[in-house]
Amino acid sequence: MVEPMHKSSSSSTLGPGGLDLTESFFKPISHTAPPSTTKRHTKISVIGVGNVGMAIAQTILTQDLADELTLVDAIAHKLRGEMLDLQHAAAFLPRTKITADVDYAVTAGSDICIVTAGARQIPGESRLNLMQRNLALFKMIIPPLAKYSPDSILLIVSNPVDVLSYVAWKLSGFPANRVIGSGTNLDSSRFRFLIADHLDVNAQDVQAFIVGEHGDSSVALWSSISVGGVPLLSLLEREQIAYEKETLEKIRKEVVQGAYEVINLKGYTSWAIGYSAANLARSLLRDQRKIHPVSVLAKGFYGIEGVEVFLSLPAQLGRGGVLGVINTDLTEYEAQQLQNSAKTILEVQSHLEF
Numbered sequence: 001m002v003e004p005m006h007k008s009s010s011s012s013t014l015g016p017g018g019l020d021l022t023e024s025f026f027k028p029i030s031h032t033a034p035p036s037t038t039k040r041h042t043k044i045s046v047i048g049v050g051n052v053g054m055a056i057a058q059t060i061l062t063q064d065l066a067d068e069l070t071l072v073d074a075i076a077h078k079l080r081g082e083m084l085d086l087q088h089a090a091a092f093l094p095r096t097k098i099t100a101d102v103d104y105a106v107t108a109g110s111d112i113c114i115v116t117a118g119a120r121q122i123p124g125e126s127r128l129n130l131m132q133r134n135l136a137l138f139k140m141i142i143p144p145l146a147k148y149s150p151d152s153i154l155l156i157v158s159n160p161v162d163v164l165s166y167v168a169w170k171l172s173g174f175p176a177n178r179v180i181g182s183g184t185n186l187d188s189s190r191f192r193f194l195i196a197d198h199l200d201v202n203a204q205d206v207q208a209f210i211v212g213e214h215g216d217s218s219v220a221l222w223s224s225i226s227v228g229g230v231p232l233l234s235l236l237e238r239e240q241i242a243y244e245k246e247t248l249e250k251i252r253k254e255v256v257q258g259a260y261e262v263i264n265l266k267g268y269t270s271w272a273i274g275y276s277a278a279n280l281a282r283s284l285l286r287d288q289r290k291i292h293p294v295s296v297l298a299k300g301f302y303g304i305e306g307v308e309v310f311l312s313l314p315a316q317l318g319r320g321g322v323l324g325v326i327n328t329d330l331t332e333y334e335a336q337q338l339q340n341s342a343k344t345i346l347e348v349q350s351h352l353e354f
């Protein structure tokens with residue numbers, strides 16, 4: 001007995017130009033049922049197809065993170081060019097539907113919206129200096145994203161990322177757990193690289209956090225660094241390897257200088273932030289519950305009271321967005337540095353005009 005076949009959009013047999021391929025090339029199997037509704041279609045939108053947006057887009061594709069990747073930019077011809085260029089790699093990539101439009105309606109139903117649009121630093125310019133230019137753009141970008149994907153997670157990358165995460169939170173009206181800045185996830189990777197390079201170990205075996213501002217006032221949490229589970233400072237003491245606060249501060253400065261150096265040399269940074277943002281998208285979409293140093297609403301954590309400021313803290317990320325902030329022991333010096341970093345961001349934030 002032959003069961004009736006259910007036709008659905010995913011079992012469509014229409015070929016290019018609407019040609020019905022059922023009886024020629026494509027012969028459907030019998031005994032079919034409608035597609036399962038338990039596996040959700042996952043969609044990531046990337047706003048801004050510049051150096052950073054495209055590095056993130058291509059990492060998302062190669063790591064097979066979403067069923068659909070949608071791109072938005074203000075420049076229509078560049079946007080279409082980038083979309084086609086990615087689509088032409090289809091034969092070498094996991095299957096992902098790639099769409100693009102200047103109209104935000106194309107982002108409807110996104111799980112994550114990653115915002116990379118905006119001005120970037122010229123050599124020597126600080127991230128905080130970009131605020132006014134990128135605030136104006138965010139007023140055009142965030143409201144339509146919130147309208148078309150009211151349940152999404154906003155992942156902010158544009159700089160200054162901490163202040164703009166606060167702006168995105170305010171403009172979207174989203175709960176704070178669904179607005180995240182990529183923050184010091186990238187700085188921490190630079191930090192782990194430098195430590196790993198110094199000790200000649202794998203950076204993935206180095207647990208180390210940079211917190212606070214994604215920028216000049218960032219804070220290195222030396223007291224909690226471990227390598228393969230061994231606390232770093234006690235290892236240095238045990239091996240009688242001398243270290244001084246100045247030496248450690250020099251490494252932190254090298255982390256801060258890292259971005260300026262790359263911008264001086266190639267004009268922008270892209271590959272590391274591409275991997276960093278895709279790494280965050282994976283933890284969020286796949287409910288990995290991993291701890292990442294990212295920019296979150298810090299009110300109530302680490303002695304930051306009574307002020308609404310976004311800065312990076314070690315946060316657990318999952319399908320619900322920010323699930324919580326980890327309570328790491330800070331030395332007095334680290335706690336003071338974190339307070340100073342919050343003050344630096346708040347000072348810039350106080351000049352915001354919505």
Ligand SMILES: NC(=O)C1=CN([C@@H]2O[C@H](COP(=O)(O)OP(=O)(O)OC[C@H]3O[C@@H](n4cnc5c(N)ncnc54)[C@H](O)[C@@H]3O)[C@@H](O)[C@H]2O)C=CC1
Pocket residue numbers: 047048049050051052053072073074075116117118119120121130134137140141156157158159160161182183186214268269270273
């Ligand atoms: N948080 C982080 O760790 C990092 C942040 N960044 C930041 O990312 C941002 C982007 O940097 P790049 O990609 O190098 O710049 P870019 O100049 O290459 O690209 C910016 C893109 O934004 C688009 N854009 C401008 N206005 C728009 C609007 N209203 N709607 C949609 N798209 C719009 C432009 O057309 C352009 O394609 C900068 O603010 C930069 O500072 C860069 C690296 C790391």
Ligand SMILES: CC(=O)C(=O)O
Pocket residue numbers: 127159186259269273
């Ligand atoms: C540009 C920037 O924010 C970075 O590469 O860290």
